Amino acid sequence: MNYIGLIEKYRKYLPVNEKTPIVSLCEGNTPLIQAKNLAKEIGFKGQIYFKFEGLNPTGSFKDRGMTMAVSKAVESGSKAIICASTGNTSASASAYAASAGIKCVVLIPEGKIALGKLSQALMHGAEVLEIDGNFDKALNIVKELSTKYLITLVNSVNPFRIEGQKTASYEICESLDKAPEYQFMPVGNAGNITAYWKGYKELNNENPKKYGLPKMMGFQAAGAAPIVEGCPVLQPETVATAIRIGNPTSWKTAEFARDESKGVIDKVTDEEILFAYRLVAKREGVFCEPASAAPIAGLIKYVKKGYFKDVQNLQVVCILTGHGLKDPGNAIVNTQKPKKVKSDINEVVKAIGF
Ligand code: F0G
Numbered sequence: 001m002n003y004i005g006l007i008e009k010y011r012k013y014l015p016v017n018e019k020t021p022i023v024s025l026c027e028g029n030t031p032l033i034q035a036k037n038l039a040k041e042i043g044f045k046g047q048i049y050f051k052f053e054g055l056n057p058t059g060s061f062k063d064r065g066m067t068m069a070v071s072k073a074v075e076s077g078s079k080a081i082i083c084a085s086t087g088n089t090s091a092s093a094s095a096y097a098a099s100a101g102i103k104c105v106v107l108i109p110e111g112k113i114a115l116g117k118l119s120q121a122l123m124h125g126a127e128v129l130e131i132d133g134n135f136d137k138a139l140n141i142v143k144e145l146s147t148k149y150l151i152t153l154v155n156s157v158n159p160f161r162i163e164g165q166k167t168a169s170y171e172i173c174e175s176l177d178k179a180p181e182y183q184f185m186p187v188g189n190a191g192n193i194t195a196y197w198k199g200y201k202e203l204n205n206e207n208p209k210k211y212g213l214p215k216m217m218g219f220q221a222a223g224a225a226p227i228v229e230g231c232p233v234l235q236p237e238t239v240a241t242a243i244r245i246g247n248p249t250s251w252k253t254a255e256f257a258r259d260e261s262k263g264v265i266d267k268v269t270d271e272e273i274l275f276a277y278r279l280v281a282k283r284e285g286v287f288c289e290p291a292s293a294a295p296i297a298g299l300i301k302y303v304k305k306g307y308f309k310d311v312q313n314l315q316v317v318c319i320l321t322g323h324g325l326k327d328p329g330n331a332i333v334n335t336q337k338p339k340k341v342k343s344d345i346n347e348v349v350k351a352i353g354f
Helices: 036-042 062-075 088-100 115-123 135-148 159-165 167-176 191-206 251-261 270-284 290-304 328-333 345-352
Strands: 032-034 047-052 080-084 103-109 127-131 182-186 215-221 264-268 315-320
Touching: 032 167, 036 047, 036 270, 036 290, 047 167, 062 080, 062 088, 062 159, 080 088, 080 135, 088 103, 088 115, 103 115, 103 135, 115 127, 115 328, 127 135, 159 167, 159 191, 167 191, 167 315, 182 191, 182 290, 191 215, 191 251, 215 251, 215 290, 251 264, 264 270, 264 290, 270 290, 290 315
Parallel strands: 047 315, 080 103, 103 127, 182 215, 182 315, 215 264
Antiparallel strands: 032 047
């Protein structure tokens, strides 16, 4: 059968029935790419894989949750959805709403959303409201609004989002024929780490001998690391705008995933994030957005400090949550400008340095 999206593939694991109208853009089924060059570069003897979620239809992992959230919203008769977003949720929500033929309202923090993401929400015809406050403020507004008006909230407080997003763990286990020993991922509002852990546990409960469980290694940006600091951050700041969040909704379940899996939630600086961001683009040919480079920065940090034992047999998966093209602004300012050359073959040869 042709692949027609994650709800059809994982139907038996998801809260859908024959009456649920499936709204899908064929999300999921993303590749697990082995990063041999990175392993060599950082001196890691085990296997590193990238789960490249940037290859979902709107360029981020949010589509996994949104196919579920929007299908269930339509099933319940909802004619409109709403979300707060650092960018990717708004891009995904507006695309799925367009496909379902319902209204979409998105609240975004003014001036702090990557250009690609903003262009998506606008192109898909969402009502885009820029607020003079950060993501946390926007989220409080949409939470309250959705309790007072007939509009469905599609942030990850919506449990169907978590259900859809957990399918990425199934795919990883299918690809490796087991769970990896470690999973590195970014943490923002903390829905995704909650979802992955749920997925791994469900599969492991079915067949513990086969799958096992990974240690969940979550990374926040140093300027937006409430879980690491143990208190909300009022003015979160980071180059990784996707995870510029000071008071995550799924804080407790993220801590639960960390503790139950015997993993860690730690922070990486913007400098470390940008280093990892350029490194994987240059050495692996994989272009992810800055937030997605946070777990790679985390992996580099943990390799450097000798965290891993019995490295030979380790499989580590990094979740690259969003595509690099989402945020062309950061790519341009963090690389060298193109050289200006006259339209003359000799000048071109000189510039190449042949
Ligand atoms: N990576 C990317 C690319 C994201 O867009 C987000 C969250 C995360 C990681 C963190 O995931 O919130 O589940 O811990 N973006 C949200 C948004 C907040 O509005 O697009 P999380």
